[in-house]
Amino acid sequence: xxxxxxxxxxxxxxxxxxxxxxxxxxxxxxxxxxxxxxxxxxxxxxxxxxxxxxxxxxxxxxxxxxxxxxxxxxxxxxxxxxxxxxxxxxxxxxxxxxxxxxxxxxxxxxxxxxxxxxxxxxxxxxxxxxxxxxxxxxxxxxxxxxxxxxxxxxxxxxxxxxxxxxxxxxxxxxxxxxxxxxxxxxxxxxxxxxxxxxxxxxxxxxxxxxxxxxxxxxxxxxxxxxxxxxxxxxxxxxxxxxxxxxxxxxxxxxxxxxxxxxxxxxxxxxxxxxxxxxxxxxxxxxxxxxxxxxxxxxxxxxxxxxxxxxxxxxxxxxxxxxxxxxxxxx
Amino acid sequence: xxxxxxxxxxxxxxxxxxxxxxxxxxxxxxxxxxxxxxxxxxxxxxxxxxxxxxxxxxxxxxxxxxxxxxxxxxxxxxxxxxxxxxxxxxxxxxxxxxxxxxxxxxxxxxxxxxxxxxxxxxxxxxxxxxxxxxxxxxxxxxxxxxxxxxxxxxxxxxxxxxxxxxxxxxxxxxxxxxxxxxxxxxxxxxxxxxxxxxxxxxxxxxxxxxxxxxxxxxxxxxxxxxxxxxxxxxxxxxxxxxxxxxxxxxxxxxxxxxxxxxxxxxxxxxxxxxxxxxxxxxxxxxxxxxxxxxxxxxxxxxxxxxxxxxxxxxxxxxxxxxxxxxxxxxxxxxxxxxxxxxxxxxxxxxxxxxxxxxxxxxxxxxxxxxxxxxxxxxxxxxxxxxxxxxxxxxxxxxxxxxxxxxxxxxxxxxxxxxxxxxxxxxxxxxxxxxxxxxxxxxxxxxxxxxxxxxxxxxxxxxxxxxxxxxxxxxxxxxxxxxxxxxxxxxxxxxxxxxxxxxxxxxxxxxx
Numbered sequence: 141x142x143x144x145x146x147x148x149x150x151x152x153x154x155x156x157x158x159x160x161x162x163x164x165x166x167x168x169x170x171x172x173x174x175x176x177x178x179x180x181x182x183x184x185x186x187x188x189x190x191x192x193x194x195x196x197x198x199x200x201x202x203x204x205x206x207x208x209x210x211x212x213x214x215x216x217x218x219x220x221x222x223x224x225x226x227x228x229x230x231x232x233x234x235x236x237x238x239x240x241x242x243x244x245x246x247x248x249x250x251x252x253x254x255x256x257x258x259x260x261x262x263x264x265x266x267x268x269x270x271x272x273x274x275x276x277x278x279x280x281x282x283x284x285x286x287x288x289x290x291x292x293x294x295x296x297x298x299x300x301x302x303x304x305x306x307x308x309x310x311x312x313x314x315x316x317x318x319x320x321x322x323x324x325x326x327x328x329x330x331x332x333x334x335x336x337x338x339x340x341x342x343x344x345x346x347x348x349x350x351x352x353x354x355x356x357x358x359x360x361x362x363x364x365x366x367x368x369x370x371x372x373x374x375x376x377x378x379x380x381x382x383x384x385x386x387x388x389x390x391x392x393x394x395x396x397x398x399x400x401x402x403x404x405x406x407x408x409x410x411x412x413x414x415x416x417x418x419x420x421x422x423x424x425x426x427x428x429x430x431x432x433x434x435x436x437x438x439x440x441x442x443x444x445x446x447x448x449x450x451x452x453x454x455x456x457x458x459x460x461x462x463x464x465x466x467x468x469x470x
Numbered sequence: 471x472x473x474x475x476x477x478x479x480x481x482x483x484x485x486x487x488x489x490x491x492x493x494x495x496x497x498x499x500x501x502x503x504x505x506x507x508x509x510x511x512x513x514x515x516x517x518x519x520x521x522x523x524x525x526x527x528x529x530x531x532x533x534x535x536x537x538x539x540x541x542x543x544x545x546x547x548x549x550x551x552x553x554x555x556x557x558x559x560x561x562x563x564x565x566x567x568x569x570x571x572x573x574x575x576x577x578x579x580x581x582x583x584x585x586x587x588x589x590x591x592x593x594x595x596x597x598x599x600x601x602x603x604x605x606x607x608x609x610x611x612x613x614x615x616x617x618x619x620x621x622x623x624x625x626x627x628x629x630x631x632x633x634x635x636x637x638x639x640x641x642x643x644x645x646x647x648x649x650x651x652x653x654x655x656x657x658x659x660x661x662x663x664x665x666x667x668x669x670x671x672x673x674x675x676x677x678x679x680x681x682x683x684x685x686x687x688x689x690x691x692x693x694x695x696x697x698x699x700x701x702x703x704x705x706x707x708x709x710x711x712x713x714x715x716x717x718x719x720x721x722x723x724x725x726x727x728x729x730x731x732x733x734x735x736x737x738x739x740x741x742x743x744x745x746x747x748x749x750x751x752x753x754x755x756x757x758x759x760x761x762x763x764x765x766x767x768x769x770x771x772x773x774x775x776x777x778x779x780x781x782x783x784x785x786x787x788x789x790x791x792x793x794x795x796x797x798x799x800x801x802x803x804x805x806x807x808x809x810x811x812x813x814x815x816x817x818x819x820x821x822x823x824x825x826x827x828x829x830x831x832x833x834x835x836x837x838x839x840x841x842x843x844x845x846x847x848x849x850x851x852x853x854x855x856x857x858x859x860x861x862x863x864x865x866x867x868x869x870x871x872x873x874x875x876x877x878x879x880x881x882x883x884x885x886x887x888x889x890x891x892x893x894x895x896x897x898x899x900x901x902x903x904x905x906x907x908x909x910x911x912x913x914x915x916x917x918x919x920x921x922x923x924x925x926x927x928x929x930x931x932x933x934x935x936x937x938x939x940x941x942x943x944x945x946x947x948x949x950x951x952x953x954x955x956x957x958x959x960x961x962x963x964x965x966x967x968x969x970x971x972x973x974x975x976x977x978x979x980x981x
Contacts, residue, residue: 338850339846339851341849343839343842343851344842346835351824351827355828357784357786358839358840358893360808416830
């Protein structure tokens, strides 16, 4: 160790390696290995089917809506909270748009109304958590339940049919042979990745999640920043919910509810990728990929959906355990 | 665990057997020597100070003594028996216990349970024997002369009571070697006196105590001998009576202590900040002015409203009435930290790790956080500007780091403090507020911070700094305001200031 005359040696030989490159930091960890192993496994099981172009397109189409909702959830988890209402919010937003269209409202107007409903749910979450300082768990659990009930009211507890044909293009259109939802998912992921990575808002989100008090004393408006995260998640849920209705051609009273668990799971899987354990869009995409590959692959090899659910839970436990063990070792 | 009896190996029996001895400890991390042949010997019934700057190797040595790390070579000898501690439990079993301020109690369970946690918990079958628990917990607290309610949740105790509870727990496990790491950091003077009385009592009982502290006054008041470490080596061990504060400092730093505080520059008479009739939580009717180019020190006892005053000025807390005028512009009421920063007042907060830096984030992101406008245009952040800003900070403040992307949590306390400073200095504030600017920082870095403060005021900045250490307050300031129970009790010029007068202001005497 060399040292100058003016400075006493104060370094304590830091032992953790510095970020060598973005890729090294981003693409590490058991989660990615898990995704690769899954792909390899299903390819080996059904080499003729799994890796075919048609099936790959299927997987992407199946995970597109989950991707949109999960990247919204990523933002909330970046600020250190989570949003349990994204699933029922997607249902309600989709159902609102559907019932308006069935009632004769022009498509664009109905879509905007659905988006507003989703945004409004996000705004309420934001008010409760950021301004009234309720715990995110309690607040969004309550809105989840309320919004779920509203979705039943909006659909009268049935499944709504009879939206105009033009509306189905959003969820079923295939320009260049690629399903429309994939375009929306890619756009949502890119936009939120850019915002998180390159904007002052993204930095504020990460700072609030890292240490809200430090952020506040650095001049960040913590409440507003946290509020915006919930608003984004609400809007993302609404987009996902409306695309879902278009893709299915119908709106049921609970069609999007499952997305909450899957979105949280995907973000958790993705958090294991970064050494710092922060939520990040790249990781969330890997998490969504694992969930999508699991469900599609198990379908192809003929495993029933109940067992699929059990296996999905187990693989999440495995990936998170692996990364926790690694963190303990280093 | 291997144990070799001293009489069998023929160790000189005439020498008193040390309660704990570390011999020739070597520890490398990634090939870098953290400890290079360290030796330390503590006798039963001795309070032994372990001194050294941050990074000198004190914490590594303690982690080896308590079984958290394994040495690459060297021995730990306890009561003449050579031991190897495979883990912390093994060290505890051998009677070696370390107390860390933050980790030592579980806030959500009762005092009695905290004292007899784990294997000490008395039980009947698998049920807790509450009667025996209370009795034995009470006995441990009696030993320390403490009247702490056993049923109270430990989290509701004052810091000193929490320290007492963790000492009691150590004693309940029959600790014969007690290691205290900065135990007084969160304590008031009165509480420190209380703690010292307890430690002296333990000394009478023959407990060996290793006392790690940056506060040399305390060491000289309490300890019997001291060992000084520097650069992973033990430099000297001496009875405290045979040395002086100056000598200790120069041994720790490797140079003379006279350079600790730089020369005072000349303060101007140009008013920068005017505070009138400020009222808020713990702050009552405070009025003062601060001038360009001066260091205004604020002193007072803990709880006198010093920190709260700074937080009011920084916009981190709201004031109920009063005005703050900066360079002729009156600040709006309750503006929030962001607006105050824009206006030109920046705060370096008291608690570095919970208020100053995001420890998990890299240096450059931390510095950028306080300067988002400077590193972005239209909300779009430039990575290059972020890194450039961090490089400037690293260079200007001589921050010892491997580069701008290193996580702040990996830096020493002094360098973390410099990162907070770099973040705020990049805003080029007119007024820099500093709350305990050198708390928990080694002597060498302290001197650097004092020098930095002087450079700042020489450039026309006003620095307002709170400190609970009178020598620091006098050494670094041009002018000193002392607070008592939220009010300004007195004001003096720092040059040639009288300790006793300042203290009497601290305790409420007014002019």
